[in-house]
Amino acid sequence: MPEISAGVDRVSLAAQGALGVIGIAVVVESTRLNLWTTFGPGPGFFPFVLGAGLVLLAATWAAQTVRSMRAERGTSAATTATPDEDRQEQQLAAEAAPDGAAGKSHALAIIISLVILAAILNFVGFQLSMLAFLIFHLRILGRNRWRVTVPLALVGSVGAFHLFSDLLLVPLPYSALPALAQIGL
């Protein structure tokens, strides 16, 4: 599938570009630190070498990608797919697409839920924020029944809080809201 392959390679080129930019940023920041002192290398020396190395590696990887894109383009121009092969490829792409889309939205849901959890953890406290987090994962993402979701979410939030804080002596945060903290949440 040349179109998909070309798309993939463009994404790779974007990633290589991002790595190159990070490398340049590290080099620039390193020069602001001391590169060399009278005793030898300064705090900026090692990061400077690493930043430059990252730029070089990203450029080499990009060159490899461009070379393989050109080689692939040459191959796809030389060979003509039969109608049967075309149909097979379209079928495979159709089969793969929903799974890929579902996978992406599943991953996105996990990331967003974790970010929200981290943002509200100190404010609402561990028990309530984790309770909401687990209900979301068990009921909405996992499609488990309420009779499974509720006990598990309680064990994973209130139960885990007391396990870590009281038994393992690893304190987890109470709510910053006095009203909630006063009732032990």
Place this chain on the structure above:
Amino acid sequence: MDVFSELMGGFATALTLQNLLFALLGCLLGTLIGVLPGIGPVAGVALLIPLTLNLEPTSAIIMLAAIFYGTQYGGTITSVLLNTPGEASSAITTIDGYAMTKKGRGGVALTIAGIGSFIGGTIATVGLVIAAKPLGSLGLKIGPPEFFGLMVLGISLLVALAGKSMIRALISGVIGLLIAMVGIDPVAGAPRFTFGSDRLLDGISFVAVIVGLFGLSEILASRGVPSTQPASPGMRGLLPSRTDLRRSAPAIGRGTGIGFMLGLIPGMTGSVSSLLSYGAERKFSKHRKELGSGAIEGVAGPETANNAHANAALIPLFTLGIPASPTIAVLMGAFLAQGLTPGPSLFTEDPDIAWAIIASLFIGNVILVILNVPLVGVWTKILRVPETILMALILMFMVVGSYTINYSVFDIFVMVLFGVVGLAMRRFDIPLAPLVLTLVLGPLMERSLRESLELSQGSAAIFVTRPLTLVFIILGLVVAASPLLRLRKPAALTGDPEA
């Protein structure tokens, strides 16, 4: 004091009720991590480091080491009963292990795997006892330039053997080193890449990075595969026949040798050992024609090899302070978090702790072989829990593990960020292992480089005028040029999450 007396002293410490309980807990948690999908040994050990910070160093390391080798046993259970490896080094066991399950002999496969793992692990630990003193003495003679050369060699080996592309493995290694640069400079004390934030002065949390890269990214990459329903073999089904034992013995011997030798080489993961052990069975076993259709040798060899490998990989850590694999690198991070420096100085500065940990390796192997076979039923019950429930609970532990390392929600954001980074790295086939190794070794490597250059007043000639340093650096360069020598990782292991 001779080695035997010191080891006996270690047993006296390791056999206290408290340390025995921590070893037991570690073995159980390790097996659970090996059994559970979505959480491998690297993230599993990292995740539990915060729980051990309140413990005294000996108990903490005993528990974490038990978790480490417990994962090897746990991974076998899913390989044999579900045809799904719980962790990478048990992948090859699925071929004959699952074939045995289909024939109703899954219990026998698990018992033989347990016996083989015990023998392989115990012999490798004997190797550690024998090698500890002489290699440790050698390690004490090396200065900053030699240490720098040794780390260059170790990182070169890992980079050369990880993933499909040397360039991408190097990128991974450089990213790890750059993350390690964040915070206070270890020599001059100047803040670097902190962007004015006080939170970054202590650097980026190692645990949060590892949990994100190895644990969260694995969950993000999974597409909600429905859980299978494994059958639990009854106790009678667990007992191997005399023929099974006779046929397994040579495979266990070969697996021990292969796993032990490869475990000593930085960059070799347990997966390579188990794969090569399977290859040895295909070549040397009397029943090689049965391999692939449920031959006991196909389980005994690889399972022995990966456990021998896991224990032998502790030798470079204990004697030279060089982690041979990502999980060992995490273990090294735990040593450092406890104020212990793994390496030759461990035997001079904290000999009691060093020998207690070594003694606990023997004890842990005994615990695992005694516990795991009867507990197979419990583990299979856990595997029947729907994956949506397991994933939610694993995410909860990841949040708690990341938060409790510094009691800061900032580390949860770091974990999420590196989960996304890990997902991208998997997507672009950038191996994760070099990043972990350089993340742990970065500060030590920079310190030894700068101390060396300070010794020579800035002259890089110090790295070529000292014979041992020169040997290490030349070996490192030869390894770095390995694509030309075709020293590549076997294609079958390119999906190895450990590498």
